[in-house]
Amino acid sequence: MKSILKRYFFNFAINPFTYILVSAFGIFISLGFFVGQQFFLGAGSTDLHSFFSAFPPACILFLPGLISISSNVKKDFTLKSVFIFLPEFLSVFLLCCFAIFLSGLVPVCVSFFGDIEISQVIIGFIGILFYFAAAVSFVIFIFSIIKSAGASFVVSAFFLAIINSVHNIPLYFNPPEFLSAIIKFISFAWRFDSFSKGIFSISDFLFFASCAVFFYVLAFFIKEHKKGNKSVYLKKLKRAFLFSFLLFTIVNENLNFKIDFTSSKNFSVSKCSKKVLSQVEDPVSISYYLSPKLKSLYPQVKDVTDFLQSYAVESKQVSVEIINPSKENIAKKLSEIGIRGYPIRTSSADSASITNVYSAIKIDYLGKSETIPFVLNISRLEFDLTRKIKSLIEEKENPVQVVCASSFANGYSLAFQYLEAEGFSVIQTSLPSEKNSSVDISFDELSDIPLIIFGSDKFTKTDCKILEKFILNGGKVFIASQPYSIDFEDNWFVKQNESNQLFERLMFTFGIYFKQTLTCDISNLRITMTSNSDVNGNKKSAHTEYINYPLWISLRAQENALSGLSLFWPCAFDIDNEVAEIERLKTTPLLFTSNRSWQIPRTENFITNPFAVPKSAESEEEYSTFAVCASTTKENEKNPSLILFADQYAFSDSLLSYNSNSILDVDSRSLDFLCNGIFMLNGEDELLSLKTKTTFNTTLYKISNENIRNAAIKTLFTTCVLPIFINLTIGFVFFLKRRRFNK
Known part of the structure; x- marks a missing residue:
C-alpha cells in the first residue's frame, strides 16, 4: 500500500x-x-x-x-x-x-x-x-x-x-x-x-x-x-x-x-431561560410563521426552528408549531396582531416579482399573547422569548420614565420609539421645577420607576437637590448629558449656562469630576461637509469633502459595548471614590475611549469647526484612555443606582438620523446601550446576559482606517x-x- x-x-x-x-x-x-x-x-x-x-x-x-x-x-x-x-x-x-x-x-x-x-x-x-x-x-x-x-x-x-x-x-x-x-x-x-x-x-x-x-x-x-x-x-x-x-x-x-x-453557547438554552420556563404552570403555545421561500434565501432560519424546538424541550408546558402562512391563508389575521410580511424579490426566466415572506413568532399564554414580528437568526431570539414569556407569566409591565431636560430642538422621539419597541412602557415626566408646564407628573412622584434624563440645560438648584435625594433614597437613574450644550443647528458653538454648572456640581456628590475640556479620539466618525466657498470666503462651485471628525468619537468594542457605539462632543471625567464614599457610594467606569484619545482645552471658546479642529494631539504624552460613562453603586448593593453617560446627543433624533447611510446603524447601538442600562438599574443581569449572549465583536477594530x-x-x-x-x-x-x- x-x-x-x-x-x-x-x-x-x-x-x-x-x-x-x-x-x-x-x-x-x-x-x-x-x-x-x-x-x-x-x-x-x-x-x-x-x-x-x-x-x-x-x-x-x-x-x-x-x-x-x-x-x-x-x-x-x-x-x-x-x-x-x-x-x-x-x-x-x-x-x-x-x-x-x-x-x-x-x-x-x-x-x-x-x-x-x-x-x-x-x-x-x-x-x-x-x-x-x-x-x-x-x-x-x-x-x-x-x-x-x-x-x-x-x-x-x-x-x-x-x-x-x-x-x-x-x-x-x-x-x-x-x-x-x-x-x-x-x-x-x-x-x-x-x-x-x-x-x-x-x-x-x-x-x-x-x-x-x-x-x-x-x-x-x-x-x-x-x-x-x-x-x-x-x-x-x-x-x-x-x-x-x-x-x-x-x-x-x-x-x-x-x-x-x-464560546457563548449561542445555540443552547441558557440557565436563565430554564429558570423562567420552570415557573410556567400553564400551557405556553409558540407559533412560528415561516415562509418556505425564506428557508433557502436565509439558511439561518433553520437555526431559529432548531432553537425553538430545543427551547420547548426544556418544559412540558411549552409547545412549538411551525406554520406556513401562505398555506394556511392567515396573512390578514397576522396583520391584525402586528405581524406583516417582509417583501423579497424573486425571479424566473421570464419575470420578476415581489413576494411577502414571514418569519414571525407568536406566544400565547392564558388568553394573552406576545409577538416577535420578524426574526432571521438567533442573535436575540432567546432573549426575546424569555423576556416575553416572563412578562406573560408575571403579568408585569416594564415601566420607565423619561425627562427631557435639554434645550435641543429636535428632541428624542426616536429614543422613545426604541424603548417602546424593546418592551418598555414609557412615561414622560418632568423636572420638579417644570411641573404643570407641559407634563403633570414630576419624576420624584414615581420613585419606584427607573428614570432616564436627557440633557441638563433646564436644571435648577431645587431640581438638583431633589434628584440627589431621589438617587440616595433608592431611585434608579440613567443620565445622558455633558456639562454644556452645543448649538448643533447653527455654528456648533459650545455653551455652558448656570443649569449645566449645577448639574456638574451635582455629579461631585458621586465622585464624578468633569474635565474642563472636549474629548477627541483617533477612532472617530467621518462626516460629509458641502461648501460653495474657499477658505477665504470667496464663492466657488459647490464641492463635498469627507472629513474625519475627532469630536465625534467611535468607541471601539469593549466589555460593556460589545459592538461599540458613537459619542458626539463628549466630555470625559475623572473619578474620586474618596468623595463618593462619604455617601457610602462607589463609582466605576463603564465605557472608555481608545488609548489614542486626547483633550482639547477651552480658550475663549472650544474649537469645533471640522476644518479647524486638531486631528491629533500635539505630543505623544497627551494621548491616553478616558472614561466617558460610569455607574454608581451603593454600599453592599450589587446593581447601580446611577449611570452617567457623558453625552446627550448620542440619543437625539438629529444625530441618529445624520448621514443615515453609514451612521444610523452605528448610533442605534447607543440606544441599545440605553436599554442595557435600564436592565442594569433594574437588577436584571441574567436577562441582560441573554441579550449579549450571542453578541460577538466581528468589527475590524484592530486596524485603523x-x-x-x-x-x-x-x-x-x-x-x-x-x-x-x-x-x-x-x-x-x-x-x-x-x-x-x-x-
Missing part, C-alpha cells in the same frame, strides 16, 4: 496541473472572502461563515481536476477489489487536506483585524474534512462509471454543482413539502452550514461519513460489474449493503443531536501569492529530484 501511495503522490508531484489547481483553489477561497464581501471597504466582518461557505463551490472543478490527474496512474497493482480505489481516495484526500491547510492562512490573517471565534474555525475545518471525504468518494464513483476522463470530469463537476446549490431551487418556485425535504437531504452545502457556525451536528457528520462509504462501495460494485462478476454472493452483498444504508439513513435523519462549541490599505496588500499577498510560492517551491523540489533520478 505504501509503494502504491508513493506512485500516486509522484504522479501528482510531476504534473503541473496539480499546483495550478491547488493554487487556484486557495485564491478562489481568499478572494471570495476578502473581495466578495468587501472586507477592506467598510463592510468587513471577522465572521468566517462566508469563508467556509466558499469551500463547496470551490470543489466543483477542484476535485474532478484532481481525480482526472490521479486517473493517469496505471492500476496494475495487486490489491483486493474492495481496496482498489483506496490509494486513489487517500492520495486525493490528503492533497485536499494540504489545500485546506493553505486556506488556513485566511483566518490567521483575519485575526489581525479583529476577533475570531476559535470554535468556528476548528469545527468548520473538521466539517470541511468530512465534506471532502464524501465529495472525493462521490467523484471517484462517477469516474468509475464513465470510461472517458474528459466526460467524467464534466459529469462529476455538473453533479457537484447540483448538490452544492440545489437548496436554492425554492427561490424560483415553491416545491411541495416532500420535494423540499429531498432537496435539503441531498444538498451537501446545506448540511455543511452548521459546521461553519461552530456547531457539531451528529446527523450531518454521520451523513458525510456514510456518503463517503456509500459512494466508495458503489464504485467497488461498478468495478466488479465491469469485470463480469455475477456471483450470488456479490448480489446478496449489494442487497444487504443498500438495505443497511437505507435503514441507517432513515434513523440518522431522525437524529437532531448537536453539540454547541461556540489609515492602515487598512497596507494591511489589505499584506493580507492578499499572504493568502493569494504565498500559497502560489509554496506550490512553486514544492514543484521545483520535485522537478530537481526527478531530474536527478533520470540522470
Whole structure:
C-alpha cells in the first residue's frame, strides 16, 4: 500500500496541473472572502461563515481536476477489489487536506483585524474534512462509471454543482413539502452550514461519513460489474449493503443531536431561560410563521426552528408549531396582531416579482399573547422569548420614565420609539421645577420607576437637590448629558449656562469630576461637509469633502459595548471614590475611549469647526484612555443606582438620523446601550446576559482606517501569492529530484 501511495503522490508531484489547481483553489477561497464581501471597504466582518461557505463551490472543478490527474496512474497493482480505489481516495484526500491547510492562512490573517471565534474555525475545518471525504468518494464513483476522463470530469463537476446549490431551487418556485425535504437531504452545502457556525451536528457528520462509504462501495460494485462478476454472493452483498444504508439513513435523519462549541453557547438554552420556563404552570403555545421561500434565501432560519424546538424541550408546558402562512391563508389575521410580511424579490426566466415572506413568532399564554414580528437568526431570539414569556407569566409591565431636560430642538422621539419597541412602557415626566408646564407628573412622584434624563440645560438648584435625594433614597437613574450644550443647528458653538454648572456640581456628590475640556479620539466618525466657498470666503462651485471628525468619537468594542457605539462632543471625567464614599457610594467606569484619545482645552471658546479642529494631539504624552460613562453603586448593593453617560446627543433624533447611510446603524447601538442600562438599574443581569449572549465583536477594530490599505496588500499577498510560492517551491523540489533520478 505504501509503494502504491508513493506512485500516486509522484504522479501528482510531476504534473503541473496539480499546483495550478491547488493554487487556484486557495485564491478562489481568499478572494471570495476578502473581495466578495468587501472586507477592506467598510463592510468587513471577522465572521468566517462566508469563508467556509466558499469551500463547496470551490470543489466543483477542484476535485474532478484532481481525480482526472490521479486517473493517469496505471492500476496494475495487486490489491483486493474492495481496496482498489483506496490509494486513489487517500492520495486525493490528503492533497485536499494540504489545500485546506493553505486556506488556513485566511483566518490567521483575519485575526489581525479583529476577533475570531476559535470554535468556528476548528469545527468548520473538521466539517470541511468530512465534506471532502464524501465529495472525493462521490467523484471517484462517477469516474468509475464513465470510461472517458474528459466526460467524467464534466459529469462529476455538473453533479457537484447540483448538490452544492440545489437548496436554492425554492427561490424560483415553491416545491411541495416532500420535494423540499429531498432537496435539503441531498444538498451537501446545506448540511455543511452548521459546521461553519461552530456547531457539531451528529446527523450531518454521520451523513458525510456514510456518503463517503456509500459512494466508495458503489464504485467497488461498478468495478466488479465491469469485470463480469455475477456471483450470488456479490448480489446478496449489494442487497444487504443498500438495505443497511437505507435503514441507517432513515434513523440518522431522525437524529437532531448537536453539540454547541461556540464560546457563548449561542445555540443552547441558557440557565436563565430554564429558570423562567420552570415557573410556567400553564400551557405556553409558540407559533412560528415561516415562509418556505425564506428557508433557502436565509439558511439561518433553520437555526431559529432548531432553537425553538430545543427551547420547548426544556418544559412540558411549552409547545412549538411551525406554520406556513401562505398555506394556511392567515396573512390578514397576522396583520391584525402586528405581524406583516417582509417583501423579497424573486425571479424566473421570464419575470420578476415581489413576494411577502414571514418569519414571525407568536406566544400565547392564558388568553394573552406576545409577538416577535420578524426574526432571521438567533442573535436575540432567546432573549426575546424569555423576556416575553416572563412578562406573560408575571403579568408585569416594564415601566420607565423619561425627562427631557435639554434645550435641543429636535428632541428624542426616536429614543422613545426604541424603548417602546424593546418592551418598555414609557412615561414622560418632568423636572420638579417644570411641573404643570407641559407634563403633570414630576419624576420624584414615581420613585419606584427607573428614570432616564436627557440633557441638563433646564436644571435648577431645587431640581438638583431633589434628584440627589431621589438617587440616595433608592431611585434608579440613567443620565445622558455633558456639562454644556452645543448649538448643533447653527455654528456648533459650545455653551455652558448656570443649569449645566449645577448639574456638574451635582455629579461631585458621586465622585464624578468633569474635565474642563472636549474629548477627541483617533477612532472617530467621518462626516460629509458641502461648501460653495474657499477658505477665504470667496464663492466657488459647490464641492463635498469627507472629513474625519475627532469630536465625534467611535468607541471601539469593549466589555460593556460589545459592538461599540458613537459619542458626539463628549466630555470625559475623572473619578474620586474618596468623595463618593462619604455617601457610602462607589463609582466605576463603564465605557472608555481608545488609548489614542486626547483633550482639547477651552480658550475663549472650544474649537469645533471640522476644518479647524486638531486631528491629533500635539505630543505623544497627551494621548491616553478616558472614561466617558460610569455607574454608581451603593454600599453592599450589587446593581447601580446611577449611570452617567457623558453625552446627550448620542440619543437625539438629529444625530441618529445624520448621514443615515453609514451612521444610523452605528448610533442605534447607543440606544441599545440605553436599554442595557435600564436592565442594569433594574437588577436584571441574567436577562441582560441573554441579550449579549450571542453578541460577538466581528468589527475590524484592530486596524485603523489609515492602515487598512497596507494591511489589505499584506493580507492578499499572504493568502493569494504565498500559497502560489509554496506550490512553486514544492514543484521545483520535485522537478530537481526527478531530474536527478533520470540522470
